[in-house]
Amino acid sequence: MAPKRGTTRALKVGDQRVSDTDDLQDAKASRDRQAANPDPEVGGIAVDRLRSIIERVERLEEERKALAGDIKDIFAEAKSAGFDVKVIRQIISLRKKEPAEVEEQETLLDLYRRALGM
Numbered sequence: 001m002a003p004k005r006g007t008t009r010a011l012k013v014g015d016q017r018v019s020d021t022d023d024l025q026d027a028k029a030s031r032d033r034q035a036a037n038p039d040p041e042v043g044g045i046a047v048d049r050l051r052s053i054i055e056r057v058e059r060l061e062e063e064r065k066a067l068a069g070d071i072k073d074i075f076a077e078a079k080s081a082g083f084d085v086k087v088i089r090q091i092i093s094l095r096k097k098e099p100a101e102v103e104e105q106e107t108l109l110d111l112y113r114r115a116l117g118m
Contacts, residue, residue, distance in 0.1 A: 007021055075085050 060084050075088070078088055097105075
């Protein structure tokens with residue numbers, strides 16, 4: 001049963017009870033310590049470089065999410081214009097492949113259809 005909103009859920013780990021609230025407070029305390037003591041290197045790790053890499057990846061993931069939404073909108077537009085979205089996806093997939101690879105797949109597809117009497 002899921003906890004009600006505003007309540008904390010406690011787990012027993014060994015002899016210790018750990019709750020979600022404790023985890024959140026520990027995480028916040030850790031972030032506060034990091035902000036108060038911004039060492040340029042911790043354990044041989046360049047903190048600024050690590051932070052930069054993580055932030056760049058996060059930014060690109062947000063851009064990817066926005067692009068996926070844009071692509072979804074384009075497919076919805078194509079569908080509303082009467083186009084078959086499955087076929088459009090197949091064409092896009094074919095355009096990514098080398099012509100020899102496409103020809104080989106079409107030859108095999110034709111061979112399999114004939115073998116099945118289609």
